[in-house]
Amino acid sequence: MFSHQRINQQLMGNIQRSKVFDLSHLQGDIRGGVISFLVAVPLCLGIALASGAPLFSGIIAGIVGAIVIGIFSRSALSISGPEAGLIVVVLGAIESLGSFPAVLLAICLAGVFQIGFGYAKAGIISNFFPSSVIKGMLAGIGIILIIKQIPHLVGYDADAAEEIVLLPNKGIDIVDQFRLAFGQFNVAAIFIAIVSLSILLLWEQSWVKTHRLLKNIPAALVVVVLGVFINELLKTAYPQWALGGNHLVQLPVADSPAAFMQLLTMPDFSQIMNPKVYAAALSIALVASLEALLSIEAIDDLDPLKRRTPTNQELKAQGIGNILSGLLGGLPVTSIIVRSSVSINAGAHTKLAALLHGSLLLICVVAIPGVLNMIPWASLASILLITGYKLAPISTFRQLYRLGKVRFLPFVTTVAAILLTDLLTGIAIGMAVGLFFILRENYRKGHQTDTIKTESGQLIRIRLGEHVSFLNKAGIVSLLRDAPDNSTIEIDGTQSTYIDRDVLDAIRNFRSTAQSRNIRLIFRRPIASELVSPAQRMNSVRYRDQMQEV
Template sequence: MFKYIKNDLPASVVVFFVALPLCLGIALASGAPLFSGLIAGIIGGIIVGALSGSQIGVSGPAAGLAAIVLTAIGTLGGFENFLVAVVLGGLIQILFSILKAGVIAYYFPSSVIKGMLTGIGIIIILKQIPHFFGYSENPEGDFAFFQLDGENTFSEIFNALNFISPGATLIAVIGLAILILWDRVLTKKSKIFQLIQGPLVAVVLGILYYVFTKDHETLAISDKLLVTVPIPESIDTLGTLLSFPNFGVIGNPEIWITAFTIALVASLETLLCVEATDKLDPYKRTTPTNKELFAQGVGNTISGLVGGLPVTQVIVRSSANIQSGGRTKASAIIHGFFLLISIILIPKLLNLIPLSVLASILLIVGYKLAKPALFKKMYHLGWKQFVPFVVTVLGIVFTDLLIGIGMGLGVGIVVILIKSYQNSHFLHIEDKSNGVHKIKMTLAEEVTFFNKGAILKELDSLPENSYLELDVRKTRFLDNDIVEILEDFSEKAHNRNIHIKLISERGEVENPDSYIQFFKLRPKTA
């Protein structure tokens, strides 16, 4: 696991600095104790990272679950009651893994997965703009487009422009310049710049900037614009920051409903992130999905037992890991230990990091996920790829992650139906001499009930006194609905003087009386 430690160690540092604001921000957005987000990050890194079959996926508290957590804490009567649902949700995920439910990820179109990555990238950019200008003390903001305070994503950005903090903005710009310079120029000049990562330099400069300008009238950064990590008085008192589930409410049906919701949503989000992460993996490794569900289930069970938020694989951290050169699961595990060590040994130092510097790091991550070149590439692939892609992106940006994915998947299904409608058969008019229309219809390899409308339309439009050759030699599957259509058409054809010749692998049949009987004679593969 430590074969590529020279790659994984620098990557784990980047993931740590990306994960820290995400853990705190998701806890805030979820209405949960801040420490619960850090616990989930630690467990997602160490426990899930060790059990997972993914080499570059990183797990932790997920933005896609924030709204569910916020609602559940209120309806279940408190955070301790909610933790019971997290524990049960983890056990249900383990059951999913035993039932081999991981295959569901393979049924999502590539265009939807790419749309998910792009939509998340755009959300990251939009949500970090206010923090970049030093507008809010919340390190991640409200993940929904329409927020609890009546604002929305764009109004928050405009508000930020009216309340710019000069100091926070200045160090954010410096941090962003360092990250771009490091990525585009310095890493190609010397190996030292590959070992010492740009995000680490930006964070160190951010701390130094705060320390040396905190008494400056204009350039000082307000304390509320810094990272806020709960500080234990000693290692012995660390346990006092933990919360534990109240198993006395386990008989409440709402607990079980919430548990199943968490298991289902967390599993779906994880599987989609696994699919997306595997696509980003430069080494094209494949993650065993059932093993991943098991790892996530164990992680959620433990997280709930010690007061953590639900855990999923997170595309933001995973993509940051890949972009930073992570090679194996060691980077995810080490980042988890960094989170654990940091809250024990250096919480006061972490609380000196300006949020605007962390925002500059996340802006780069977001841009790499949502590059304009990807929109151009998807457009050139044709509307069948571009439309589900765009709908997914817009759905995620203006609603939330799961609704956006559902919208993209729905459009993808409609595209499949349209494509199936168009490709069910081929119709060719060969001859119109002597007043007889000689027409040949060739059915596709697979013809299902989706194709009923197209075939029925063509048959009903045939003129009287026609000669129809129906070629099914290429057809390997013919739905019973289509057979019934052909049966019904036989009667119509007789009344309209339409002669039918059925051509199959077994020979030719003139004006067959029973299509059902004919197809029963075909091989079982038909």
């Protein structure tokens, strides 16, 4: 009995510390779940359309991603679902396998791979993402969101997928979208957008945030309701100006249970022995896992409580979600920054927002799809535009600029690369720039040099750092080579716990050169009693044995 009570107390303590289900934030979680749900409906449909898949597969992925992954994930704020970064992967899989049911089987297998990644502890790679690159990723996504909403604000709604890329290799790029958008202004869309943006900006005022009634009403919900009201009013008074077609959300409507079942697609298990299925599954698993880890890292950065998500558990949760999504006929899922940030901006603090998001998506798709199809794109675009600005505020650019080029250049490079290429390529370029600065700092801090003039000549003291890798070899060799004749070189390695063999060999090889140039070479190293671990003592013995001749 005592052990059971103790276990229960520990579990309750863990839940309270993590604040994953903290009901004190219930109002904020409800706002976050409702607003992110409204934004998710058209995006799920648009991503399915752009992927060449049945429209309802996007909705299924949105439901499974929010509810199933929300249950198994330990992230407090992440919302998962279909993501634009997977569009190219799904298109390639459909082209390679020849049918969407075969792709569904690949999605199920991708989930199995992801669970394997989790047990293999592959989530550790998220620890190697520099914070400046993560901030650059958020800012790049924010800028793209802002730019891509402008056509929607003036009534051009053909690009419903909201892919995180401005200049795609195929299809219409952002320049063509602007040209088409500004060549066909829609007065109703512009009016709804102006009203929507005005409300969103008004709700940012301090007096609204402290108002007893208004502070509890989500601005985005007011925007959506008012957008529907204005358009319905136009249908009555000025039907020629009212929005319709692709200017509104277009959700498939089933008028009977049989029709609803026809919207579902099942995996083709007859392809289980097809090697192309496994190749497609591995591609989906790798891209979805990488995007999930990047998104989780960014969402944790946005978390007002600064909680950290166990990445290996997240990979397992994503794998479970993809298995179920594939079995039910849905697209592959991953953690999504845009929907999660919309939820956070609306006040979400726990995963109840994600669970409510998925539940509303399920209920409304089954019960009231016609009501959702009344929402104008201009209203949703206004919400996404403000979300984009909050992801890329000017203050972030100023802050990183003040921190110096070591932080600012990887940040701004990531932003520029994402804008000019795509999300993953941009992050890879930003990581490369960040790695360059890391290596440069490692090169600089691997040793310090002091030059002292004495009566007997010049003393050059080289103090080695705690960890001296092969990256520091070039700098040390350069110092030894440039040392003046008849000088004394003292290499102090007493503070080092590791010195790479290449560095030791370079110092040993300098011995003959030092003798011919009348240079006195002294190498100081830690003794075993000063070190605390057996490995360090072994290093000390190795230093002594290898450097005795020097």
